[in-house]
Amino acid sequence: MPPRTVLIAGAGIAGPTLAHWLTRHGMTATVVERAPALRSGGQTVDLRGAGLTVIRRMGLEAAARNAATQEAGIRFVDDQNRTKAALPADAFGGKGPVADLEILRPELSSLLYEHTRHDTEYLFDDEVTALTDDSDKAHVVLKNRGERSFDLVIAADGIRSRTRDLVFSDTRTRGFGLCTAYFTIPHRPSDGRWARWYNAPGHRSVTLRPDNLGTTRATLS
Ligand SMILES: Cc1cc2nc3c(=O)[nH]c(=O)nc-3n(C[C@H](O)[C@H](O)[C@H](O)COP(=O)(O)OP(=O)(O)OC[C@H]3O[C@@H](n4cnc5c(N)ncnc54)[C@H](O)[C@@H]3O)c2cc1C
Numbered sequence: 001m002p003p004r005t006v007l008i009a010g011a012g013i014a015g016p017t018l019a020h021w022l023t024r025h026g027m028t029a030t031v032v033e034r035a036p037a038l039r040s041g042g043q044t045v046d047l048r049g050a051g052l053t054v055i056r057r058m059g060l061e062a063a064a065r066n067a068a069t070q071e072a073g074i075r076f077v078d079d080q081n082r083t084k085a086a087l088p089a090d091a092f093g094g095k096g097p098v099a100d101l102e103i104l105r106p107e108l109s110s111l112l113y114e115h116t117r118h119d120t121e122y123l124f125d126d127e128v129t130a131l132t133d134d135s136d137k138a139h140v141v142l143k144n145r146g147e148r149s150f151d152l153v154i155a156a157d158g159i160r161s162r163t164r165d166l167v168f169s170d171t172r173t174r175g176f177g178l179c180t181a182y183f184t185i186p187h188r189p190s191d192g193r194w195a196r197w198y199n200a201p202g203h204r205s206v207t208l209r210p211d212n213l214g215t216t217r218a219t220l221s
Pocket residue numbers: 009010011012013014015032033034035039042043044045046105126127128156157158159161162163182
């Protein structure tokens with residue numbers, strides 16, 4: 001029997017991870033990614049719990065630690081930058097607000113892609129525009145590459161997945177009234193290796209997190 005073929009939509013974190021495990025279990029994985037190349041956006045992801053177990057079982061823990069942001073922990077500061085409380089990265093057994101293994105989303109994505117690209121077919125700059133299931137195969141139409149058929153299609157194309165919308169109706173996301181702007185600013189030596197969090201009056205907050213690329217990841221909420 002030929003290996004089962006699986007199409008995964010999305011080459012972020014979940015997509016390449018699935019490709020690894022499905023290939024390991026004898027399947028042939030194809031990943032279709034809407035962007036023309038791996039997306040370089042995203043902030044810090046904490047690898048803990050199940051995520052850490054998965055990365056360990058993939059043999060990628062050392063590589064993830066090499067690419068980690070190396071934050072010392074998090075300090076809650078006042079409007080004069082005075083520390084009110086400090087939680088080091090090893091607080092709560094490394095499972096505190098800043099975990100002992102924090103990695104930028106694009107660094108993690110790239111690690112997973114490099115680990116899987118030799119035995120996974122990656123189709124960049126494409127997406128599924130139609131999907132039908134005849135109970136034997138799933139037939140998809142790829143926007144730029146036409147029709148293909150797979151044994152299984154998995155939507156791993158993020159929170160606003162269009163692939164999921166092709167299968168399920170009423171998948172709207174619901175807002176909770178919290179708005180956060182994420183951006184990257186230069187890192188100054190005086191910023192140090194601690195993340196900082198300032199809660200201002202009026203439900204506002206600012207966070208600054210040093211990364212491993214010489215910049216600081218900032219949020220305004
Ligand atoms: C701004 C931001 C900050 C975050 N901060 C944190 C944090 O501090 N800590 C933490 O733990 N987690 C954080 N996260 C969450 C973490 O990044 C996500 O949980 C993680 O990236 C989800 O992985 P994913 O593979 O499901 O989706 P994604 O990483 O979003 O990847 C989805 C991929 O699918 C592609 N795609 C989209 N539509 C299609 C389509 N129709 N067809 C094909 N491909 C498609 C996208 O281009 C993308 O490459 C943050 C996320 C964001 C966006």
